[in-house]
Amino acid sequence: MTQFETVLNKVKNEASNRLSPFIPMDMQVKGVHLFKRTKRFITQKDYFPEFVEQPIPDVSTVDLKDIDLSNPFLFRQHQWNSYSKRLRDECPVHYQANSPFGPFWSITRYKDIVFVDKNYELFSAEPLILIGTAPIDVETFIAMDPPKHDERRKAVQDVVAPKNLKEMESLIRERTSEVLDSLPIGQPFDWVHTVSIELTARMLATLLDFPYEDRLKLVYWSDLFSSSPQSTGGDKDLDESFVGVADMAKHFVALWHDKAARLAAGETAGFDLITLMQSSDATRDLIKRPMEYLGNLALLIVGGNDTTRNSMSGGVLALHQFPEQFAKLKENPSLIPNMVSEIIRWQTPLAYMRRVAKQDVMLNGQFIREGDKVVMWYASGNLDERAIDRPEEFIIDRKDARNHLSFGFGVHRCMGNRLAEMQLRILWEEILNRFDRLEVVAEPEIVQSNFVRGYSKLMVKLTAKTSA
Amino acid sequence: MGTITFVEHDGTEHSADLEAGKSLMQIVLDHGIPGIDADCGGECACGTCHVILDAKWIAQVGTASASELQMLDLTLEKTNTSRLACQVKVSNDMNGMRVQLPEYQM
Numbered sequence: 381m382t383q384f385e386t387v388l389n390k391v392k393n394e395a396s397n398r399l400s401p402f403i404p405m406d407m408q409v410k411g412v413h414l415f416k417r418t419k420r421f422i423t424q425k426d427y428f429p430e431f432v433e434q435p436i437p438d439v440s441t442v443d444l445k446d447i448d449l450s451n452p453f454l455f456r457q458h459q460w461n462s463y464s465k466r467l468r469d470e471c472p473v474h475y476q477a478n479s480p481f482g483p484f485w486s487i488t489r490y491k492d493i494v495f496v497d498k499n500y501e502l503f504s505a506e507p508l509i510l511i512g513t514a515p516i517d518v519e520t521f522i523a524m525d526p527p528k529h530d531e532r533r534k535a536v537q538d539v540v541a542p543k544n545l546k547e548m549e550s551l552i553r554e555r556t557s558e559v560l561d562s563l564p565i566g567q568p569f570d571w572v573h574t575v576s577i578e579l580t581a582r583m584l585a586t587l588l589d590f591p592y593e594d595r596l597k598l599v600y601w602s603d604l605f606s607s608s609p610q611s612t613g614g615d616k617d618l619d620e621s622f623v624g625v626a627d628m629a630k631h632f633v634a635l636w637h638d639k640a641a642r643l644a645a646g647e648t649a650g651f652d653l654i655t656l657m658q659s660s661d662a663t664r665d666l667i668k669r670p671m672e673y674l675g676n677l678a679l680l681i682v683g684g685n686d687t688t689r690n691s692m693s694g695g696v697l698a699l700h701q702f703p704e705q706f707a708k709l710k711e712n713p714s715l716i717p718n719m720v721s722e723i724i725r726w727q728t729p730l731a732y733m734r735r736v737a738k739q740d741v742m743l744n745g746q747f748i749r750e751g752d753k754v755v756m757w758y759a760s761g762n763l764d765e766r767a768i769d770r771p772e773e774f775i776i777d778r779k780d781a782r783n784h785l786s787f788g789f790g791v792h793r794c795m796g797n798r799l800a801e802m803q804l805r806i807l808w809e810e811i812l813n814r815f816d817r818l819e820v821v822a823e824p825e826i827v828q829s830n831f832v833r834g835y836s837k838l839m840v841k842l843t844a845k846t847s848a
Numbered sequence: 849m850g851t852i853t854f855v856e857h858d859g860t861e862h863s864a865d866l867e868a869g870k871s872l873m874q875i876v877l878d879h880g881i882p883g884i885d886a887d888c889g890g891e892c893a894c895g896t897c898h899v900i901l902d903a904k905w906i907a908q909v910g911t912a913s914a915s916e917l918q919m920l921d922l923t924l925e926k927t928n929t930s931r932l933a934c935q936v937k938v939s940n941d942m943n944g945m946r947v948q949l950p951e952y953q954m
Binding site: 526 | 891919951
């Protein structure tokens with residue numbers, strides 16, 4: 381960054397801190413957007429280079445030092461397994477000096493990933509857990525360290541407390557049944573939009589008591605947060621992201637005030653996040669700390685968005701690719717909970733989480749310098765045969781299926797994990813009640829991202845269950 | 849030699865042989881006793897082997913370390929006598945100990 385840009389940023393931050401309490405959140409977001417557009421105009425530098433897809437060469441033809449796992453097309457081109465394996469085998473703590481996101485270390489073995497994840501004193505989650513940079517700085521506890529992280533997390537984690545989940549179970553089952561009952565038999569349709577996105581959107585709307593008819597907005601906004609080129613190699617236009625986030629801010633502020641008014645008017649308190657925040661001392665006045673408020677909501681909708689979505693789609697794909705597992709499942713539906721864990725391992729919906737070394741650290745013979753970016757590749761650790769037997773196989777009755785890395789380990793371990801598992805369990809229970817076969821009839825379309833391992837299209841043809 | 853009794857949330861009891869040197873987590877897993885998940889395999893990194901001990905046993909067993917407390921703090925049913933089963937090493941003076949399993953794991 382040039383000296384001029386440093387000064388510009390400093391002025392921006394100063395202004396932001398001074399004006400924050402007085403200016404509505406959506407205006408603040410628009411302000412940041414205006415600042416960035418102006419900066420682009422003045423410096424004549426585009427936001428971030430666009431990623432253009434090129435065929436990725438076979439890993440055996442590439443120099444070790446040139447292997448770059450931040451390439452957002454690796455999963456799409458079915459190259460992830462061979463690329464991550466080479467690093468696991470030949471260079472488990474690997475330095476990539478020249479990526480589009482700057483230099484970073486790749487940690488690819490299960491055991492080393494657990495070490496990094498557990499040791500937050502050595503490896504900080506600040507300022508961001510994506511490989512790149514954020515287009516807009518939102519305060520989320522996923523990118524904070526203890527003790528601040530713990531305070532922020534504890535303030536909201538009751539929303540996914542097991543007791544709460546029990547309340548939500550029948551509603552989730554009702555919605556799942558409704559969607560599955562509406563599916564065409566014998567005709568291909570896109571599972572991603574019709575089932576995965578629809579069910580996930582309904583879940584998010586419930587979590588926030590967000591207007592049901594606007595639920596797809598939650599999905600749209602969530603996608604914006606993890607899809608910018610500079611963060612994850614995604615393809616979302618930055619200008620569009622800003623407009624979306626400003627809109628989101630406006631809606632969430634209105635949501636808070638609306639809920640407060642309804643509760644004051646005597647409405648029964650529900651189990652949604654905003655009610656929870658308004659009834660807890662730690663967060664009663666959260667609306668006065670707009671960036672923290674927005675950050676919490678953004679984190680929860682992003683956390684519950686494409687992860688669950690892609691696990692729903694991924695499970696269908698896995699069972700299609702391993703038909704003997706589907707036969708096993710139909711013979712023994714009590715395997716569903718174990719299968720859910722195996723789906724989450726096999727899909728690994730989020731490929732990594734990024735940390736920054738807080739001090740010089742030796743890891744597996746490599747010297748990591750203070751300040752270096754360190755990337756824990758869950759999607760590689762979940763394929764590490766040193767920790768997992770026959771990891772490329774999808775085995776629904778696998779022993780130790782719950783030991784996968786997809787939810788992370790340590791203080792940041794996914795707080796929505798039981799909610800995700802419950803949604804998937806209910807989905808498969810209801811699928812087995814209705815369908816005898818789920819056939820994937822075309823190559824799935826895969827999302828461009830180094831972070832999200834997902835599907836944008838999955839054409840499926842269903843066969844109804846014949847009554848026994 | 850001896851016995852440790854694990855009590856599920858609904859009151860169901862399970863007896864297990866005391867095996868000194870093993871973690872409480874390992875004993876639960878070896879006997880197929882429901883109520884803990886042990887997702888990280890004993891690394892004090894997931895909080896899903898949360899158990900609750902009697903106050904009198906805490907003297908024997910000891911209190912949680914700082915890093916263990918950090919994970920325990922994130923569990924919802926945490927009590928003053930909570931421990932992570934993977935961090936409790938069983939010794940012969942724990943004969944007769946009763947271990948409460950929480951209703952849920954995080």
